[in-house]
Amino acid sequence: MRCRKAERLIHLYGEGELADRNARALRHHVEACAPCSRLASSMEVLARLTGEIRSQEPVLRDPQRMTGEIMAAVAADARQRTSKRSRTLEIGLFARGFRLQPVVAAALALIVLVLGVQEVLLLRRLGRLEARMAELGSVAAVDRSTALQTGGLLDRELSRLANRGVRATGILSPRGADELIVLRRSELASLLASAVGPGADPATVGSLLTRRFPELGTITLADGITMDEARRLLAYRTEILHALRGI
Amino acid sequence: MHASAIEVEADAVELVARSREGDQGAFRELVERFQGYAFRLAFRLLADEDEARDVTQEAFIRVWRHLDRYEPRTRFSTWMYRIVTNLAYDRLRAGRRRKRVVDAVTLDAQESRAPDSAALHENAELAGRIGELVDELPPKQRVVFVLRDLHGLTVQEVAEMLNTAPGTVKANLSYARQKLRERLSAAGTQVTHKNDQVNGTDRPERTLREGAHDAMQEG
Numbered sequence: 307m308r309c310r311k312a313e314r315l316i317h318l319y320g321e322g323e324l325a326d327r328n329a330r331a332l333r334h335h336v337e338a339c340a341p342c343s344r345l346a347s348s349m350e351v352l353a354r355l356t357g358e359i360r361s362q363e364p365v366l367r368d369p370q371r372m373t374g375e376i377m378a379a380v381a382a383d384a385r386q387r388t389s390k391r392s393r394t395l396e397i398g399l400f401a402r403g404f405r406l407q408p409v410v411a412a413a414l415a416l417i418v419l420v421l422g423v424q425e426v427l428l429l430r431r432l433g434r435l436e437a438r439m440a441e442l443g444s445v446a447a448v449d450r451s452t453a454l455q456t457g458g459l460l461d462r463e464l465s466r467l468a469n470r471g472v473r474a475t476g477i478l479s480p481r482g483a484d485e486l487i488v489l490r491r492s493e494l495a496s497l498l499a500s501a502v503g504p505g506a507d508p509a510t511v512g513s514l515l516t517r518r519f520p521e522l523g524t525i526t527l528a529d530g531i532t533m534d535e536a537r538r539l540l541a542y543r544t545e546i547l548h549a550l551r552g553i
Numbered sequence: 554m555h556a557s558a559i560e561v562e563a564d565a566v567e568l569v570a571r572s573r574e575g576d577q578g579a580f581r582e583l584v585e586r587f588q589g590y591a592f593r594l595a596f597r598l599l600a601d602e603d604e605a606r607d608v609t610q611e612a613f614i615r616v617w618r619h620l621d622r623y624e625p626r627t628r629f630s631t632w633m634y635r636i637v638t639n640l641a642y643d644r645l646r647a648g649r650r651r652k653r654v655v656d657a658v659t660l661d662a663q664e665s666r667a668p669d670s671a672a673l674h675e676n677a678e679l680a681g682r683i684g685e686l687v688d689e690l691p692p693k694q695r696v697v698f699v700l701r702d703l704h705g706l707t708v709q710e711v712a713e714m715l716n717t718a719p720g721t722v723k724a725n726l727s728y729a730r731q732k733l734r735e736r737l738s739a740a741g742t743q744v745t746h747k748n749d750q751v752n753g754t755d756r757p758e759r760t761l762r763e764g765a766h767d768a769m770q771e772g
Contacts, residue, residue, distance in 0.1 A: 317727040317734070323708055348738040352730060355737070356702040359686070362679050364596035364605070365672040366589050372606065373584050376613045380580060383617060 307335040312342045316349050565629035573620040583629070584613055590630060591637045597703045598641040598696060600684035602676045608644065612637045635714050638696060645692040689736075690729050697722055698729035 307315075312335045318324055324332065336346045366372065565586070571579035591612055596605035615636055616623075623632055683703065687695045700711045701722070708726070712719040 314727065317730040318723055323723060323726075345734075349730070349734050351737050352734045355686070359679070359682055360703050360705055362675075362682075364593050364602070364676055364679055365669075366592040367602075367669050367672050367676070369585070369588060372588055372592070372609065373581065376584050376588070376610050377577065377581055379610070379614050380577060380617045383614070384575065384577065 307331045309335075309339060309342055312336065312339065313345060316342065316346050319349060319353065562628055562630055566625045569620060569623050569625070569629060572617070573623075580617060583616075587630060587633055588613065591633055594634055594637050594700075594704060595641055596676070596680070597683060597699050598638065599644065600680045600687065602673075602680060604644065608637060608640045611640055615640075631710075631713065635716075638700070638714050642692060642696050645695060686733060687729075690732065694725045694729040694732075697725040698733075701726055702730075 312332055315324060315328055315332045316336070336342050565583065568579045568583045572583060588609055592605055592609045595608040595612070596602060599605050599608065612633065616633060623629070683699075687699060687703075690698060696715070697711060700706045700714060701708060706714065708719050708722050711726075712722045715722070
């Protein structure tokens with residue numbers, strides 16, 4: 307066996323990765339060839355390191371919370387699928403012949419993106435929000451019981467956010483909410499489509515933002531959200547929520 | 554697949570069938586049974602606890618929504634793993650996103666109040682070790698390397714997971730190991746020394762010669 311082949315095979319040292327014949331030939335070669343023997347030794351260093359890491363198991367902390375959060379999302383999804391009434395509620399925002407102003411859509415989308423949560427998204431005291439949204443030609447309401455149900459989910463999400471160092475309290479306050487407007491991330495696409503036309507994508511939202519808030523600089527969002535964009539958008543979020551609070 | 558995974562696999566197909574009928578209790582059982590596996594895989598792939606939790610949740614929600622696509626001939630855990638792997642891979646490809654920054658902000662806040670701060674600390678330490686090792690690999694090599702070397706799947710299982718040929722897996726694996734080996738060699742004895750200190754009681758690891766020996770025994 308030549309060194310070049312040996313080198314290649316040395317990197318496939320593991321179980322079932324080498325054919326017997328190759329393994330045998332490799333062993334002979336490594337025994338006889340000093341450079342390849344050194345190579346094999348350094349491969350063993352890596353193997354030892356990966357073995358150590360493999361033996362250390364990540365711990366799923368608070369599995370009940372994990373199950374609870376998943377099941378809350380599942381229950382919400384099931385409700386959405388089975389109840390026509392709730393479906394109407396959830397898409398009410400877009401289905402009543404309203405069209406969201408693109409910038410509003412972008413703002414909602416961004417709150418979704420920035421907070422990085424799966425389920426929540428926007429809630430305001432409905433009266434206030436309604437006034438504001440009506441002005442922009444769009445509003446949706448959910449009934450109180452749905453609001454309360456969703457409130458539990460929001461509470462959990464908020465504590466999760468708080469755990470992650472995102473200060474959401476005071477901006478989103480489910481306990482104070484009589485009603486809620488909730489957007490799911492999965493609904494984002496239809497939201498955007500209804501706002502800026504079919505085929506709308508995050509890149510479109512990005513350029514809308516860039517135009518509307520030039521002070522933010524260029525935002526693309528085409529391929530997820532970068533840390534730098536996230537930082538700038540956090541500033542933007544404050545601005546948006548401040549505007550809402552001032553109503 | 555791991556023996557323990559096979560045990561929990563026993564009536565998964567039945568649970569999936571009931572879940573598909575809308576039985577949330579059955580689905581909860583699936584979640585309870587498999588969330589740990591999903592989380593550990595996501596954690597190793599992403600080297601980040603928060604992201605791993607997110608991906609685990611996202612994966613189960615996806616499973617729930619796509620129960621009708623589950624093919625009972627496939628092990629449930631394989632299907633689940635595949636979804637987790639895809640989600641993690643997408644995140645890796647999209648770039649690291651908010652990760653490190655959030656980590657820096659949240660660790661302080663969490664550390665003081667988390668009841669299981671020991672586990673939190675261990676997770677953070679492990680995430681650091683994994684990240685240090687694989688952060689510089691391109692996403693595909695990283696995923697292959699992690700599945701094979703840090704999660705302990707076989708090449709065949711990795712290929713199945715990624716829906717690709719074993720040869721492709723081996724090629725990526727070989728590149729990844731070569732890159733990491735070269736980096737370790739460059740770091741030299743410090744690395745060995747550090748690891749001995751960190752984990753002195755660790756079980757002995759397969760060496761090249763043992764690996765080759767095993768391969769011979771198999772035949």
